[in-house]
Amino acid sequence: MTQRIAVIGAGIIGLSVARMLALKGAQVTLFDKSVPGAGTSQISFAWVNANGKSPESYHSLNAAGIEAHKRLQRNSGATTPWLLETGTWEWAADSAMRAQLETRVARLIRLGYPSQTVTREALLAHFPELRLDARIQQGWFFPSECLLYPGLLIGWLRNQVRSLGGQLFPYTEVIALSEQASGVTLELSDGERWVGDRVILATGRWSAELVSQLGFDLAMTDANRPDNVACSFLAYTDPLPLQINSNIISPELNIRPEGGGRLLLQALDLDEHADPARPVSTEGAIGQAFLRRLRRMFVQTEGARIARIEVGQRSRPADGLPALGFVGGSGRIYLMVSHSGMTLAPVLGELVAEEMMTGRRSEMLADFAPQRLMTPFTGKSGGNTPAYLPAAQ
Numbered sequence: 001m002t003q004r005i006a007v008i009g010a011g012i013i014g015l016s017v018a019r020m021l022a023l024k025g026a027q028v029t030l031f032d033k034s035v036p037g038a039g040t041s042q043i044s045f046a047w048v049n050a051n052g053k054s055p056e057s058y059h060s061l062n063a064a065g066i067e068a069h070k071r072l073q074r075n076s077g078a079t080t081p082w083l084l085e086t087g088t089w090e091w092a093a094d095s096a097m098r099a100q101l102e103t104r105v106a107r108l109i110r111l112g113y114p115s116q117t118v119t120r121e122a123l124l125a126h127f128p129e130l131r132l133d134a135r136i137q138q139g140w141f142f143p144s145e146c147l148l149y150p151g152l153l154i155g156w157l158r159n160q161v162r163s164l165g166g167q168l169f170p171y172t173e174v175i176a177l178s179e180q181a182s183g184v185t186l187e188l189s190d191g192e193r194w195v196g197d198r199v200i201l202a203t204g205r206w207s208a209e210l211v212s213q214l215g216f217d218l219a220m221t222d223a224n225r226p227d228n229v230a231c232s233f234l235a236y237t238d239p240l241p242l243q244i245n246s247n248i249i250s251p252e253l254n255i256r257p258e259g260g261g262r263l264l265l266q267a268l269d270l271d272e273h274a275d276p277a278r279p280v281s282t283e284g285a286i287g288q289a290f291l292r293r294l295r296r297m298f299v300q301t302e303g304a305r306i307a308r309i310e311v312g313q314r315s316r317p318a319d320g321l322p323a324l325g326f327v328g329g330s331g332r333i334y335l336m337v338s339h340s341g342m343t344l345a346p347v348l349g350e351l352v353a354e355e356m357m358t359g360r361r362s363e364m365l366a367d368f369a370p371q372r373l374m375t376p377f378t379g380k381s382g383g384n385t386p387a388y389l390p391a392a393q
């Protein structure tokens with residue numbers, strides 16, 4: 001009999017799993033309290049990578065994420081590519097940073113992750129407008145890494161879900177969920193009800209709210225907390241005459257092309273000032289710091305302008321690792337919440353749809369059951385974050 005599965009949340013993760021479920025023959029209904037991609041997926045650096053991700057099982061999952069992205073784009077038949085297979089270029093400012101980078105690269109090479117050293121000359125040839133400190137004689141290149149245009153992929157996934165017979169209800173919040181022996185019932189904000197066989201919670205940073213209705217606190221980083229674990233500034237420039245076609249991770253700025261000559265900038269050391277309740281202006285101290293750094297790094301940036309600065313809010317389980325598996329007593333409600341969702345969405349879509357439809361759980365998900373983050377409900381969850389911050393996105 002056809003399985004009726006609801007996916008709550010039409011971010012990159014919910015859309016990815018909804019498409020795979022529909023491909024496998026499920027009757028899929030997708031609900032979002034806003035529009036597809038309007039949550040964390042809208043404000044993301046979207047660097048597809050497995051760089052600096054621990055433990056090894058998390059690295060492997062992310063490495064599989066890169067391959068799943070490449071497969072998806074190759075097989076999609078889409079005329080507008082959303083994945084730039086450009087690799088990442090990185091360098092260090094001083095000997096301490098360089099030693100850290102060398103340790104990270106040595107581990108990546110042990111894990112079989114493509115990593116190369118590059119000369120100063122190669123860096124300058126690849127980025128002709130770069131002003132590189134004379135002390136920097138070497139960098140690293142990670143050729144398998146990619147950049148994603150999330151809006152393009154989200155649009156394609158949304159169309160795919162619909163053309164495979166799935167239904168999508170935007171502006172429809174799931175306000176309550178309950179399990180019965182025979183199925184799951186969702187109460188919707190428009191007063192309607194959905195009744196079906198199974199539900200996936202792909203509700204990102206809001207996941208604790210619905211999990212609490214199943215009787216559990218879910219330990220998530222409080223995404224409203226003003227600090228660098230929960231939040232990050234992203235600065236979008238106006239178009240610039242620079243030849244930057246790949247990802248840069250540098251001591252002062254992370255930089256990626258954003259289309260039409262625009263760049264997207266991130267500076268992790270500024271993020272201690274990030275507060276979702278206090279938007280910053282492009283003219284203020286944070287905007288000026290981004291501009292100063294950009295001008296120091298490249299020639300032809302005298303006229304550079306920051307068009308806007310956003311505060312991204314992470315969707316992050318408290319230990320930084322994904323939470324993927326059934327919650328509740330009936331084996332009908334499945335949680336999918338993860339940081340690094342831009343990298344992971346296609347592979348998680350494949351693995352979770354397979355588990356839902358066949359009962360077979362991939363070995364790749366063995367370390368990520370959500371129970372490690374769940375305690376009986378007290379109403380006090382949120383902001384429960386250990387002092388662990390992944391080195392990479």
Ligand SMILES: Cc1cc2nc3c(=O)[nH]c(=O)nc-3n(C[C@H](O)[C@H](O)[C@H](O)COP(=O)(O)OP(=O)(O)OC[C@H]3O[C@@H](n4cnc5c(N)ncnc54)[C@H](O)[C@@H]3O)c2cc1C
Pocket residue numbers: 008009010011012013014031032033034035036037038039040041042043044045046047048049172173174175202203204205206210231232233234311312313314315336337338339340341342343344393
């Ligand atoms: C600044 C920043 C930089 C990042 N950089 C990277 C990077 O370089 N590489 C990388 O891999 N990852 C990166 N990430 C992480 C990545 O963006 C996220 O992991 C990913 O977007 C999460 O997607 P999601 O679908 O789980 O969540 P979301 O996109 O937030 O989707 C959840 C959806 O659920 C809906 N929803 C919630 N509750 C309900 C409800 N009750 N009823 C109906 N709908 C509901 C919301 O409206 C939302 O649309 C970054 C994140 C940030 C903040």
